Amino acid sequence: MGITELPAVQLLALLEEGTHSSRDITEEFLAVIARDDPNIGAFVRSDADAALIQADKIDKMRTAGKPVGPLGGIPVAIKDVLCTVDEVTSCGSRMLQEYRPPYDATSVSRLKKAGAIVIGKTNMDEFAMGCSTENSAFHPTLNPWNPEYVPGGSSGGAAACVAASMAPLSVGSDTGGSIRQPASHCGVVGLKPTYGRVSRYGLIAFGSSLDCVGPIARNVEDLAILLEVLAGPDEKDATSVQADVPDYLAACREPLEELKLGVVQEHFSEGLDPTVKQCVDQAIGQFKALGATVTNVQMPHSQYAIAAYYIIASSEASSNLARYDGAHYGYRASPSDTQSSRDLMSMYRDTRQMGFGAEVKRRIMLGTYALSAGYYDAYYLKALRTRRLIAQDFSEAFKNVDLLIGPVAPTPAFRIGEKVLDPLAMYLSDSYTVAANLSGLPAISIPCGRTEAGLPIGFQLQGPALSESKLLRAGNVYQQNTDWHLQTPAAQRQS
Numbered sequence: 006m007g008i009t010e011l012p013a014v015q016l017l018a019l020l021e022e023g024t025h026s027s028r029d030i031t032e033e034f035l036a037v038i039a040r041d042d043p044n045i046g047a048f049v050r051s052d053a054d055a056a057l058i059q060a061d062k063i064d065k066m067r068t069a070g071k072p073v074g075p076l077g078g079i080p081v082a083i084k085d086v087l088c089t090v091d092e093v094t095s096c097g098s099r100m101l102q103e104y105r106p107p108y109d110a111t112s113v114s115r116l117k118k119a120g121a122i123v124i125g126k127t128n129m130d131e132f133a134m135g136c137s138t139e140n141s142a143f144h145p146t147l148n149p150w151n152p153e154y155v156p157g158g159s160s161g162g163a164a165a166c167v168a169a170s171m172a173p174l175s176v177g178s179d180t181g182g183s184i185r186q187p188a189s190h191c192g193v194v195g196l197k198p199t200y201g202r203v204s205r206y207g208l209i210a211f212g213s214s215l216d217c218v219g220p221i222a223r224n225v226e227d228l229a230i231l232l233e234v235l236a237g238p239d240e241k242d243a244t245s246v247q248a249d250v251p252d253y254l255a256a257c258r259e260p261l262e263e264l265k266l267g268v269v270q271e272h273f274s275e276g277l278d279p280t281v282k283q284c285v286d287q288a289i290g291q292f293k294a295l296g297a298t299v300t301n302v303q304m305p306h307s308q309y310a311i312a313a314y315y316i317i318a319s320s321e322a323s324s325n326l327a328r329y330d331g332a333h334y335g336y337r338a339s340p341s342d343t344q345s346s347r348d349l350m351s352m353y354r355d356t357r358q359m360g361f362g363a364e365v366k367r368r369i370m371l372g373t374y375a376l377s378a379g380y381y382d383a384y385y386l387k388a389l390r391t392r393r394l395i396a397q398d399f400s401e402a403f404k405n406v407d408l409l410i411g412p413v414a415p416t417p418a419f420r421i422g423e424k425v426l427d428p429l430a431m432y433l434s435d436s437y438t439v440a441a442n443l444s445g446l447p448a449i450s451i452p453c454g455r456t457e458a459g460l461p462i463g464f465q466l467q468g469p470a471l472s473e474s475k476l477l478r479a480g481n482v483y484q485q486n487t488d489w490h491l492q493t494p495a496a497q498r499q500s
C-alpha cells in the first residue's frame with residue numbers, strides 16, 4: 006500500500022519516527038493530484054509550491070525539536086466554502102470566482118495552527134446547494150470509484166479527494182447532508198458535528214441556522230483528530246458552543262459499553278434502494294454481534310423533514326445571498342457584458358443574472374416567496390413549527406436509545422446528469438440527513454458495503470447534542486471489525 010493510501014494517524018507516526026518528512030508525504034499527494042485530478046476534478050485550486058513551502062517549514066520546526074501541532078506536516082484539503090486569507094475562495098460560484106478574503110475562516114486558522122499543510126481547495130456545488138457537485142460553476146467532480154457517477158454533494162470534491170488518495174483529510178460543510186452524503190457515495194467517513202461545535206466564522210453562509218463545518222477522512226480515528234483541531238468555542242461566532250473539547254481520539258478508542266441503538270422505522274420505507282437497505286441491515290447485524298441492543302424507533306414527523314428543510318434553507322439563503330449585488334462582493338456585470346448595466350438597478354440585476362447559476366436562483370426565488378407577506382405564515386412559519394416537532398421526535402427517541410442508526414441516502418451514487426433536470430428527485434437524496442441539521446444534532450456517515458457496480462454505500466449514526474465522542478466510538482468499533490474503510494478505488498483497479 007502506498008503512502009497516499011494511509012490514514013493520517015499512520016502518516017503522523019511516520020513523521021514522528023522520522024522515516025518520512027512532511028515534504029516527502031506532501032509530494033506524494035501532490036503527485037496523485039497532478040496525475041489523477043484532471044480526470045476527477047476534486048480540486049478547484051491546488052498550489053504545489055505553496056504546499057511545499059509549508060511542509061518545509063514544519064519539517065524544519067520538527068528537526069529543531071519545536072512543537073509542530075497535532076496535525077504537524079499532514080496535508081489537508083479544504084472545501085472552497087471556507088475563507089482562506091488572500092487566496093481565491095470561490096464557493097463554486099462565478100459570483101466569487103475572483104474573491105480573495107482578507108481573513109482565514111476560524112477552522113482554517115485552527116488547521117494552520119495545528120501544523121496542517123493546506124494542499125488545495127476542493128470543488129463544490131455553487132454556494133453548497135446541491136447533492137452531486139454538478140452545480141459547480143467551474144466543472145463537475147466525478148466519483149473516483151466510477152467516473153460515470155456523481156461523488157455526491159455539495160462537498161463532492163472534499164469526499165472525492167480523500168477517496169482518490171489526493172489528501173488524507175479534508176474539511177467540508179453540511180447544511181442538509183453535504184458532508185455525510187458525499188462521504189457515503191465515495192466510501193469515506195464524514196461527520197456533521199453538533200450545530201456550533203465548530204465555528205462558522207469565515208464559512209460562506211448558506212442557511213445560517215443549519216450550516217456546520219466538519220471533517221472527512223478515511224477512518225474514524227482520523228475524523229477524531231481532525232475534529233479536535235476544528236472544534237471549540239470561538240469569540241468570532243456567537244453561536245459557537247461554549248463547551249470544552251474532549252480528547253476525541255482517546256474517546257473513540259475506549260471500549261463500547263452497552264450501546265443502545267434505535268432504528269428509525271420511517272427510514273426503511275418506500276424509496277429506499279434494496280441494496281442500500283441490505284448493506285445497512287448488515288451493519289445493524291454487526292452492531293448486534295458486538296453486543297449492542299437494537300430497538301425500533303418512530304420519528305412520526307420525519308416525513309416532513311425535506312419540505313421543512315427546503316423552505317428554511319432557501320429562506321435563509323435568499324437573505325444571505327442578498328449581499329452579492331455587484332457592489333459589496335466579487336463579480337460585477339459591466340455594461341460591455343450585457344449592454345444594459347447603465348444604472349444601479351440594472352447593474353444589480355445583471356450581476357445576479359450572470360453571477361448565479363440556475364439552482365442558486367431557484368433557491369433565492371423559493372426563499373423570497375416563502376418569506377413574502379401573505380405567504381410567510383403558510384410556509385416559513387409552518388416550516389419552523391415542523392422543525393420543532395422533528396427536534397421533539399429526536400428528544401423522545403433519545404430517552405430510550407443512545408444513537409440512531411440508518412441509511413445516509415436512499416440510493417447509492419447516481420449517474421452524472423441523471424437528476425440535473427429534476428430538482429425534486431435531487432432533493433430527495435437528503436431525505437435522511439436533513440433532520441439532524443434541522444435539530445442541530447451530530448451525525449456520522451461510515452462505509453458499510455458496495456453495489457454490484459462497485460459503488461460505495463454508507464450508514465448513518467445520529468446522536469444527541471454533543472455526543473460526538475459516542476458517535477466516534479461506535480464508528481471506530483464498527484471499523485475495527487470490518488474492512489470497508491480499507492478499500493480504495495486504487496486497490497479496486499489493481500484487483
Ligand code: GLN
Binds near residue numbers: 178181182183184
Ligand atoms: N443537498 C442539500 C441542499 O442542496 C444539502 C446541501 C448542504 O448540506 N450544503 O440543500
